[in-house]
Amino acid sequence: MLIPERAADAVVLLADPDAQAANPYYWYRSRPAWEAVAEALLRAPERRVAEAARSVRLDPADLACHARLTAAVRAHLGSDHGKSSDAIREAVERVHVEARLGYHRGSELPRRVRLTDRPPPRVPAERRAVPDRPHVNVVIPFRDDCRDRGRLKNALACLAALADQSLDARRYSVTVVESDVEPRWRESIEPHVDEYLFAWHDGPFNKAWTVNIGAMRTVHPAPLICVLDADALVDREFLARNLARFDEPGVGSLTPLRSVLYLDAESSAWALGRRCVDGSRSVPIEGTRGFLVYRSPGVCVWIRRGVFESIHGLDERYEGWGGEDMELLLRLTARSAFHQFDDPQLHLHHRVEAGILDDYGNTPNCGLTALTWEPTEPVGAPDRYAARQERLRRKG
Template sequence: MATMTPTDPEPLATAVVTTLAVHFDPQAREASIFYWERGLSYREAVVAAAEQTGDETTSCLVGELRERPADPAVRLALHTRLVELAADGGGEALETLFGRAWAAESNSRLGYHLGRHYDGTGQAVVRPERLGTRAPGDGLGPGDEPQVRVVVPFRDRGPGLRLRNLLACLQALRDQSVPRAFYEVTVVESDGTPRWRDTVLPHADHYLFACKPDSFNKSWAVNAGVVNTPGRAEIICILDADALVDRDFIARNVARFHQPGAMGHLSYRDMWCLDEAATSWAIEERLWRRAAEVDPDHLRAFVLRRPPGCCVWVRTSAFHRIGGMDERFEGWGGEDNDFAYRMDTHSAFDHYNDPLLHMYHPSSAVLREDGELVNAHIPALSWGPSAEPIGDLHRFERPSPTGPRPAPHERRADTHVS
């Protein structure tokens, strides 16, 4: 009888090692608390089976992996041993382990990549001060009329790693294979004060300050960047400040709009959340060693499967047709899903499989007590065009004489899509 579980022991052994590494590695949960919690019960079942194979070598290697989940040699040794056991006839315990591991891989959105040349022990941390010593690269010239607008929302109140990531992102954007006049980059810093304005200005074509001292509102910051940047760009790229892009990033994604009916797309399927050592190595490789792209064999990453939002490309007309991003979302979680849903509902929205490297920073994600995202109460697909403008830079800066300033959706209840 046909089964949905592979019979080849190679992918099954990989599923075991990946699942155990995700479970044992303390940084996996930091990569995505939501995805990590959703797959917990599946991973626990794999751990239990891995401890009951009856093979002493396997038990020892599982113990070593628990202590050193980022050691390529341990992972390879465990994978090799599992394949050997399968070749020798396996047994019920191994069959149970493989079955549970495949179930975990089939129901988990959190994977693991460990390059064969990864070495996380000798890499010095790249700090923002060091990036600040690099020449910022060419900016726009007088009279340039960019066709592409890259909008990067940003805030950093912490130890500076988000600033480090932003500077690396901006410097990678200055090293592109298309003419510099073809695209522009806008950074929107949303905070109580423009604390990083002077640091960011040399590396961005436009800098906007969106005053909001409390929770970060990505949607509002993006909308502000889109509508307050001067010019008439035809294409918008909403880019996470933690993304490290390759040299053909602009050229490759713009070419996709030459297809009939192309209105927008996600440029990736999976997002690679790099650890600190891999992040610093990748920054040095891309910027100081001027590599066109980063070699994945040197990276360690937690792989988020099919997440929306880190890099979205849309026609400006399509962006405004759905009223931009939903400004009701506060804090972390849900706004990118909602935007992708509405783009998919109202436009021809494509998905590609480009690499997407997310540079490390301490996580700010939280869940509600019931395990849901903090914005789970906001109805999906309920935002749309309104008489109230989006992206008002002063929306949170001063109170309205009649009370809190309304979100644009409150002026147009009939835009809900059922």
């Protein structure tokens, strides 16, 4: 384990808002371990260690500050300052064991062309011919009610990457389900997908229900369902590679990733430009900076339709951010032959709403019990919130 680098990483993870945005739940629970590292550095007898740590906390994105802190810690440990060195090593070991978030600095990052803005992603102007019998249906749940339209920009990049696939276009279909009080971005999205569905809901985003609508109500059902977040940026072989994995016996479902790289804002713009504007087959992570969510339960999962139907899809009791992805993986693991691979996965940057967690670091769904989803009503019913919609209509 590279203790000096990991010590500097811990200070960045503690101080950078983008680290917290990658996964607020894991960030909250990893924070005590990072704070122990920061405290050990600030108490180091060599003044330059503490000064370098303060510099990183003031500007966590500055690679030069990170390098100075790494060098200062390495020199400090090399001098063997007894208790101080032991405290740093023990604190870093705690991070290594407990933290679910990591820091990524691409080796080519200093030589990358810095960007201030890029053109919008090149989404094909015309829709593909709708396949008669697709092998896989990609379902993308979506909502963007933010002023900066960050999620919409990411969704268009996601669609552009899906349109640029090595897999024969006749073998897959793409369905976007927008859940909101109005079909806010229908005109922007519909021309670029095989199917656009709208699901009215004025409450916290219900990803589980939105996915179930796309999977169960599609007019292009396929033997395989790929649930993909609208912020995912996939490579050109993404569909072909994962489709081929189901040719192996004993694969009922899979996730193609172990960790997800949540790009910072600048790396996100650079990656979008490389993949969707320049037309690169993939984005070299050596040119990116971001935060790794280890063993991430979200972003992408592939499921045989029979398995999806047998487990009643995603648990629609989960409303608001957090929990539904992990719950789904638990049921897939318990009730199907579930496989996990280690493909690189990029997540595009977007603003994260405040108030996702309560004062104790819990998600809105912390009271739900996993593995208890036994619906009595049809799964993916578009009228799930129809009664509330009607009440609001009458009041208005």
